[in-house]
Amino acid sequence: MNGSSQESSALQExxxxxxxxxxxxxxxxxxxxxKQLRQYLIANIEGLxxxxxxxxxxxNAEDQPRxxxxxxxxxxxxxxxxxxxxxxxxxxxxxxTTTNISDRLLAKLYAYEQTMLGEIDNLSEEIEALNxxxxxxxxxxxxxxxxxxxxxxxxxxxxxxxxxxxxxxx
Numbered sequence: 001m002n003g004s005s006q007e008s009s010a011l012q013e014x015x016x017x018x019x020x021x022x023x024x025x026x027x028x029x030x031x032x033x034x035k036q037l038r039q040y041l042i043a044n045i046e047g048l049x050x051x052x053x054x055x056x057x058x059x060n061a062e063d064q065p066r067x068x069x070x071x072x073x074x075x076x077x078x079x080x081x082x083x084x085x086x087x088x089x090x091x092x093x094x095x096x097t098t099t100n101i102s103d104r105l106l107a108k109l110y111a112y113e114q115t116m117l118g119e120i121d122n123l124s125e126e127i128e129a130l131n132x133x134x135x136x137x138x139x140x141x142x143x144x145x146x147x148x149x150x151x152x153x154x155x156x157x158x159x160x161x162x163x164x165x166x167x168x169x170x
Contacts, residue, residue, distance in 0.1 A: 010110035017117055024106055030096050037113060038085045044120045045085075049078050051127050056135050063137040070144045077151050084158065090165040105164065112161035119154035123147060 011023045020036040022029045052071050058064045095101070130143040 010107065010114050014110060014113055014117070024095075024101060024109060027097065027099050034088075034096075038088065041116060041120065042082050042085050044124075045078050045082050048120075048123055048127055049075050049082075051124075051131065052078075054131050056131065056133075058140065059134055059136045063135075063140075066137065067135060067140050070140065074144065074147055074151070077148075081151070081154065081158070088162065090162055093166055095165045108164055109161060112157045112164070115157035116154050116161075119150045119157070122150045123154075126150065 014037070015021050015023065018037050018040040021033050021040070023033055024030045052075050055067070055071050058067045126143055126146050130140065130147075133139055133143075
């Protein structure tokens with residue numbers, strides 16, 4: 001698949017999932033698309049934070065403090081991501097005012113955004129499974145290993161996306 005069709009496929013997936021999102025090709029719609037994406041991600045992450053309130057108790061009482069620590073740490077990480085999405089570092093940069101952006105740069109941005117959406121889906125599935133299993137220590141430790149990996153992947157894509165927007169390779 002060539003770069004242009006990958007970009008088209010990624011853009012199509014993003015527009016289907018994120019209401020009001022139209023991509024970054026049209027300079028007049030970039031800020032709106034960026035805002036729609038961030039609002040979509042925030043809403044989904046806030047839902048994940050809320051679902052972490054329903055985690056069953058640990059099967060063994062002595063494991064409960066560890067489980068509570070993992071839930072609290074995860075909620076803190078997700079809240080930090082929401083704060084980053086609410087206050088991006090890149091407002092007012094030339095990305096939003098430049099007339100043309102290269103297809104290569106657009107493809108990179110869409111790929112980062114697809115990764116973030118995918119990691120939100122992964123987190124949702126993992127938290128859902130966590131909320132429906134007996135929480136023996138091995139089980140919840142395993143779930144939280146996956147959850148933290150998904151959060152790390154999301155953060156990396158978010159960082160790379162922001163760095164790309166802040167860059168000057170238009």
